[in-house]
Amino acid sequence: MQRYSLNSDHGSTVSRRSARSSWLSTALLTSSLLLGGLLLPSLGLAQRITDINPGVNSTNVTAETSISGLFDTSDGSRVDVSSVKLLLDGTNVTAASSITPNFFSYKPPTPLSPGAHTVQVEYKNSAGLQRVASWTFTVQAAQAALAISSVTHNASAPLGPGSTLLATLSGTPAAQASILLIEGWTNVREIQAQEVSPGTYVASFVMPNPLTPQEAVIMGQLQKGGQKIYGAASQPIVLRATAVAPEVVASSPATTAIAATEPTPAVVPLKPQFTSHQMDQRVASESGFQLVGQTRPNATVQVKVVAITPVLGGFVNVGGTSLVDRQFVADASGLFTVPVPAPLVINSNTRYDIQATATANGEVSSVTQLRLRQ
Template sequence: MNRSYLLGLSAIGVLLTTSPMLLSAPGMVQPALAQRVVEVTPPSNSTNVSPNAFISGQFDASGTIDVRSVRIFVNGQDVTSQSSVTPNFFTYRPTQSLPSGVNQVRVEYRNNNGEQRTLAWSFSVQGQPLQLTSVTTNAGVAPLNTGSTLTVTINGTPGLQASVLLVQDGRTVRELPATETSSGVYRVNYTVQSGDRSAETAILARLRRQTQSVYGAVAQPVAFNTSVGTPPGGNTGGNPGGNTGGNTGGNTAELQPRFTNYQDGGRVGRNGFTLVGQTRPNARVQVNILGSATVLGVPVGGEVIVDREFTADNNGRFEVTVPPPRIAVPGLRYRIRATAIEGNQVSQTTEIILRQQIER
């Protein structure tokens, strides 16, 4: 058996093992040239790849390539200048963590006959662990007065949904959405309002990915020393029997969303429903709806049904279409929370509980 025959068998074997990869050439695909790039890392269609993985491939010794023509792209970005390329192989070490999910690699090159070739493959990077490493504020020992700005900074896993909970005197809970200002750094700026008087405000932070959450707390509570009184429409946030958003006095209450077609404790159908709400014109409203139930004393469900932002129209009206849950559970309960944002002002959170109608 001569050497050329053995090389031919080897080429066929490599082609079969690299079949998930896509190779294109001018005019037509030539499978005999597929072995020019072999043993790619991470392997094509692999999963749970480390976000710090090397990306590499080997040029088969049975063919030659023009090293100067090699171009390497990762997720559409040319990383050739950051890669090592030789006549035998190429390798790229990411300068920052690869994003979770599907990542795509494309390698373009010419052989010594001047023919252009393109190789592409993809792999999936495992999501980063859910971590909240610190929560800090700009508050000192002295109480914050009306008009002062409270800044809360959260550090943790990047790319998550973040929020801050202000728990005033152990009763009133206000949820503030946080913005990711840089990778893994989230921030909330809250202007202390008249009526925010609180001798002790605990500050909690939450980072969330789908149904997973992690929490952190500021070590020392913050005091608000404002004018005596309670802002109209005060909401207990975590209390199922809390405010339905029906109060209309004062700027805070006008911004605070209220639902006009359902009241706390109302009943809804089994096939989904529509919520109609009211806030200030063109305000942004963040709505979170969690479906859960208790069967024989055991909590079940916990499905996030809606978690997105809506924009009110010029009259302040907004609608939320609530689909039925993926799994039908008797006695389903919807916990609905809504917070409105206008410029730098964030409203109190409105919460109502709706229950699914029981069919007889």
Template sequence: MKNLIAALSLTIGFSAGLSMIAPQVFAQTISGVTPRIGAQDATQHAVISGVFSGDKAVDPQRVKIFIDGQDVTAQSSVTEGLFSYRSLQPLSLGRHTVRVEYANIDGEWQVANWSFYVRPTTASLEITSVTHNAVQPLNNDSPLLVTIKGTPNAAASVLLAEPGMSSRSLSASEISPGVYVATMPMQSQLGQAAVLGRLKRRNDQVFGAAAQPIRIKSLQPATMRPNDGMPRVTAMPSKEEISSVPSTNLLQPTFSRYADGDRVTTKGFTLAGKTEPSARIDIQIVSSTPLVGGLVNLGSTKLLDRAIIADTSGHFEVRVPAPAIVTSGTKYKIRAVARQGNVLSPTTQLILEQQ
């Protein structure tokens, strides 16, 4: 009995120590990136950008942007809600990688990676610039003016994404070949917003980001447009805009490498699966490790709690780190739910066991 009490005391003390050294996992994400994840048709003049999403503001002084492994932070525009970079020289043809390292105001760090391909320019849609007149806050009697320059004879619109609020869209008119203008009067309280321009023609569409955020007047909630056809800041702009509500059965994440009850044979593992194209998947993974012949459990350790974006085929993949202690019998409880627009899928759950 004394030996069992001693073992329990050691286990409890060791578990408390683990909670102090366990790595932090954050829900901070980057969304609305351009070019989109895995894009095969980016142009040589593409703007590389994204919107910071999460419960805490990002510290612009602690953001680093790498293109093909080269630090381009000094040549980029960075705010608490948006980052944007455009190369002075045309991007080379082929594959390019993007890595963004960033921390919120509490000093919590996160890293995002994606890649895209640049192809030879064709007669398809292209945005060469998105500019506006609100780098500095406008007076109450001065309307917001956003200008998109790109391929002529397309349908144009502007997406405004304010931190912590619903996004909204403005229609734009072509005032001369390839020059589109959208306007909005100032009203209510001042706020800051990232701005994305969109050109669409038949089944093709392209997005571009302004280099600087705009200082705008926030609309009241009653005037919000929650389903205006533009992508939410929590969803990736895809080349084929969703025109109908997706089936929740097709949206529900399915895993291809593991089934419920499978055994894990490595320290750390990779989950892969499928959902609807460009859907957001929220994944939570908790591990529990038994000790003393299974009589005592170290408690639960959160290994992963993050959102990822499926590619244009609906595929997604995420690397799961190993817990601090890995023994035979360690169990991994996995919960995944997908979101597309205002549609939320049923939850997919798996329990895996360490071999």
């Protein structure tokens, strides 16, 4: 190696030139070491890592990602494969990696945890020079798949102006739900739903006046994060122009015409209707469930729920267990909810017999019966 003396004028001049040259080389070297967050070797040493996966500082990476990259050997240099070391979050995973002179890859045996992760690759080139490249990426939090188990409604009879549509969606809890009322496949009304219990969403809507007579479809929409799914009710609903049949008055044609064009305001039925479940529907939860129903606004509903569980092949019933026997007051839209606890003895043959009657202003409804199965 050539050396320059700092004790002579000539040596001092050469030294200053050497210093300037050294500073310029250092600046070029520093700029070549940093590229997209990677620590890379100088252009003079020409050994880089390219096409890395996941990318530098990438976010929303899936937990099942693999880690890979290419050794750039375009300048003719080579990597000493035996010197390559791959670390994930500080753990040496080289033995489980696939490594060639041009390529490295590692597939974690289990999904990566949400959050930041660091990859570090250490290696030597054919000249024996040590190189280190490192970068980070972030794995997104896992999202549970959305599911809609049922969409039901209370429109067993045609709905007219002033009638209340009550729809219930059952599905993944802690999501955003809405009910879509599709009239004639052209007009879509989106009705926001509220989660009244985990996974049970209820929406109510008062039919406007005027109302075009037609068939309409009820669909449920559930979304969470970037996911959105739909589910349709098993039965469509029928819309009619009047709430009740027009009253015909024989006094004069003019009077008759007025009576035929001015519908009588709808009267909400007092008899309770359960909208969250249908007859003989299965109850999935073994820790209890919740009934949702519709009646006249502010009515008082008496609900009884009895569980019957056959055992020993059905020869013995652990039955007659009263789970609910109390009153519930409907809200201003006529909605009421009934939490039903699980019985002490339960199996796949457990049956729930449900009865409900409503009272409002001295009027008592007929009995609504519902049977559910575990």
